[in-house]
Structure formats: structure tokens, C-alpha cells
Amino acid sequence: MLKIHVVVVVHLVFKVKIISWNVNSLRAREPLVQEIIKKEKPNILCIQELKIDDHDYVSDFFSQFSYQTITQTQKSYNGVSITYDQILDTSDLSLPTLNKDQARNNILLLEKPGIAIINNYFPNGNPIDSDKFSFKLEWMNELYENIKKLKDKYEIIVTGDFNVIPEDNDAHDIKGYKKDALAQPESRKEFFKLRNLDLLDVFENENKKSSYTFFDYKTYKFGKEEGIRIDFFLVTPFLKNKIMNKKVLKEYREMERPSDHCPILIELNI
């Protein structure tokens, strides 16, 4: 008698929608953050530039919508948070040393299947003849060293406001940035050092002009597409293949009282 054993392997695919957004003050952007949560229902929301040193205010704001939040905060400047579905199995891997007394970075680990989500507000670094520029480069190097270590253990998503214009066509008019910290060869070198850890830029092959993420309040006219691409998702190749959808949510730059940055979104089937 022939015996047949049937082994059924059930692979549970789940969808994760991740949004990253430099809101330029959470207090000022409450209505738009509420809007994006209701409309997009992200599983994970990475925020930069909270500009408030009140941890409870931040987590209470997001708990109204049944999310959990981890934050690094500081008075007036900087500040980052990662808000996520309560059902997700997570750990806080945030590295206080990387912040160098400025709240610019936090890390959420998705336990299954082991994805480290690193949320960043990179230093601006202007003017380039000041110690702010050397601080920027130092900070970027330390981020690189830490991600290099995390990469041995986890799949990686690096996101946030990188404050780097990697290539000339990532700006509508690069000439205006010749003396700007965002486009200096040293800043770009640090950016590509990070990317060369085998991290892929999700929007790299999109039309650059329609992938700008920042539009200056003063100098530029949003409607003329005069912006720069400085907000990113860098992901490991395994995750790049799982991306089902990616978008720059330009509509949030058009709304009343907007941030100068657009939210960026990816959806993964893991």
C-alpha cells in the first residue's frame, strides 16, 4: 500500500503600509496628521521634526487612533516618533548615543520577520564653514556604523528626512545648492556609503521631477514642481522585492497649512 504524506505549508503573507513624514512641528500639523491616519490607515508612521519635548503629548495624540508610539523628543527642535499598530509584535531598538544630545533617530524592530525600521532626521549642516557641517558628517558616519551592525541580524528599512540631495537631478535647480550642506560632495559621499551597504533607494528609478519631497515655503512655488528629493526609503534587496506600492503623497503639500515636506509611502507584502 502506497502511503502519501501531504505537507501543507501555510505562509501567512501580511501587508504593511509604512509612511514617513517630516511634519515640521506635530502641534502645527495635527489636522493633517489626523487626515493622513484616517485616509491611509498606515500600519507604521515615522515622523520627523516633532518640535516638542513632551513624550506624553506625542503618545497620547497617536493613541486616540489606537496606535502605540515610541519617541525621542527635545525642546523646540528635532524630535522623532514611530507610531504603529498595536497588534504588531515589536521592540524598541533606539540608540541614544547616535543622537548626540539631539533627538534625531529612533528604531523599531518588527519581531516577525525581523525588520529594523530606522527613522531619521539627519542634521541640516548649514552653513558649511561651521561646526554644524562637521556634526552632520559625523552623525551620518555613526548612523552608517550602526546600520552596518544591525544588518547582520535584520532586514533593514532606513527612512526619514536625509537632508542630502544625492545627485544633481534630485533638485529642480542644483545651481542654487552649490554652497549648501545638502549637496556637498562630503554629504553625498556619506549618503552613498550608507547605500553601498546593499540598501536600495525605492524611488531611484522613478521620474525624479515627480519624486521631489521638499518644496521650500519661501523660494519655491509648489505648483511649479520646484523642489528637491531629500526624503527616502532605503531597503535591503529582500524587502525591495516585496514592495507592492510606493508614492510621494503630494496632496499633503497642497492642503491648508502644510509641512514643507511631502509624506512618502511604501506598501510591502511580507
Next chain:
DNA sequence: ATGACCTGACCATCAGGA
């Protein structure tokens, strides 16, 4: 070459952003 515009600090005006 400089400032514009927006935010938080705090109440008149400046620091910081990019």
C-alpha cells in the same frame, strides 16, 4: 548679495530650517 516663509520660543524679535 540678501530675503522671502514658517515654527517655537515668548511678546518683539530672533534662531533654525533647507
